[in-house]
Amino acid sequence: MLNVGIIGCGKIAEVRHAPEYLENPSCNIVGFFDEIPARAESYAEKFGGKAFNTIQELLNSGVDAVSVCTSNTTHAEISIQALNAGVHVLCEKPMATTLEDCQKMVEAAERNGKFLMIGQNQRLAKAHVKARKLIESGEIGKILTFRTTFGHPGPENWTGQKNSWFFDKTKAAFGAMADLGVHKTDLIHFLTGDVITEVTAQLGTLDKKYPDGTPISVDDNAYCIYQTRGGIIGTLHVSWTFYGDEDNSTVLYGTDGVIRCYDDPKYSLIVEKRDGGRAYYILDQMTSNKEQTSGARTNTGVIDTFVNCILTNTPPAISGREVMKAMKVIFAAEESAQNGKKVTVVQD
Ligand SMILES: NC(=O)c1ccc[n+]([C@@H]2O[C@H](COP(=O)([O-])OP(=O)(O)OC[C@H]3O[C@@H](n4cnc5c(N)ncnc54)[C@H](O)[C@@H]3O)[C@@H](O)[C@H]2O)c1
Structure with a gap:
């Protein structure tokens, strides 16, 4: 126990x-x-x-x-x-x-x-796990490009506090880029088996305000162009101002086809082969903030995975050392947005 x-x-x-x-x-x-x-x-x-x-x-x-x-x-x-x-x-x-x-x-x-x-x-979500296996087995050939998105109406709807600490630079340090961007950046590392080494980013505070009407001191939107060590070029868009349904989709485009994760309300994974073949998977849907704050019980598997690592003395795949690669990309995106220049990330 x-x-x-x-x-x-x-x-x-x-x-x-x-x-x-x-x-x-x-x-x-x-x-x-x-x-x-x-x-x-x-x-x-x-x-x-x-x-x-x-x-x-x-x-x-x-x-x-x-x-x-x-x-x-x-x-x-x-x-x-x-x-x-x-x-x-x-x-x-x-x-x-x-x-x-x-x-x-x-x-x-x-x-x-x-x-x-x-x-x-996000590494444990079923469509992402399946997509990783398909990519590893060469189902869509060599990955050329991707787009990954994570947007929702903002963390104040999550915590239920209008003046959320997520908007306070002294407690959050960063805005949407780190809050949501780290999920998708780490996911791209996981799905491609590659590592991001070049970052161009634009961050903005487009809509969120403190109760006195002044804009919040962290970004509420971020848009990045990533390049991996292996030459994949793709985009990441994260946002706290998607005032409709949550978007949590990732699409990977390879030499032999396309994989869509959580890009369709019914099929959590779709494979479109270049030769015309199609496969549609109903696996799970991403647990949305709306669902979790409504009291619906979901199990992300994150605790079971952690517990299992300890009980079997197996180092976690989602270790601090592994996730630090994604954090380096987040810090580079902040730097790129400040300087208006592409930033090279030194990865192991
Ligand atoms: N993995 C995910 O998808 C996901 C989703 C939501 C939040 N998070 C992360 O979880 C963390 C908490 O977010 P939340 O939404 O639960 O926020 P929250 O405001 O609901 O809860 C944070 C709690 O931490 C307490 N706290 C703050 N500083 C403390 C300290 N020094 N010692 C003890 N308690 C302290 C606060 O009093 C509060 O009760 C954040 O880092 C957030 O980014 C992750």
Whole structure:
């Protein structure tokens, strides 16, 4: 039995981490910590375990693993504290807010012999897993280009707070580019088996405002042109201002055909072969913010994957070291947008 704790008792802990630990028969929820004590207390009441007064108290309670579900700028410090206490960490995305912090997190995991996994759940979505297998087997030949999109009406609809911390640069550090862009950037690495090395980006604050009417201090839209080491060129568009249904689609174009992931309301995966052949798969639909905030139960598999890695002593595929490659691209996109120039990303 794995003893687990959760640090940060907000929305993602409520709809994903706590219920998915609860549903996993190999887990025992020891307790919660939040800087707002009442939140930890209410989560302990709802999901079991106890509310701790400090992070260290939670880490000293015999937990084997913790989820870090706090706002972005605190991820590195809390994850490193937990890893140094000999506890495995599942940290929410974006992994951290500087490259130095990402590196320190990876070093802390390796120094302490503990796993650091990042909550890049898009890698586990069924159509993405299937698409990866098809691409690996050569179904659409050599990938030439792609377009990937993640847009929804904004994080204030997710947390239910009009003046969301997601809009506060001191807590979020970045806007839509890091919040949504890291999901799709990491996904492109996963699907293509390649790594992005050139980035041209434009970031904008097009619509979101603070209650006093001034524009928010982080981007609400980002548009990037990516080039991989292997020469694939594609685009990423992420947005907090898609005021209709969520768009979570990725399309890959190869020499022998096209793969569409979550680009159709019915078929989560479509393969269009250059020779005219077609295959339509009904696998799952991406869990949308709308669905999760409506109280519908979904299981992303992120907790089961993390728990399984620990129980079988298998290093996570979605490790801090792996996700750092996507974080480097995010930092490069910020730099490109500021300088108006293409930025080269130094990848391992
Ligand atoms: N993987 C995904 O798809 C996904 C989806 C949503 C959010 N997230 C990530 O999860 C994290 C949390 O987001 P959320 O939507 O749950 O936000 P939220 O505001 O609902 O919850 C954050 C919680 O963390 C607490 N907190 C903040 N700083 C703390 C600290 N230093 N110590 C203890 N508690 C602290 C807050 O009091 C709050 O209860 C963010 O980094 C976000 O990017 C990931």
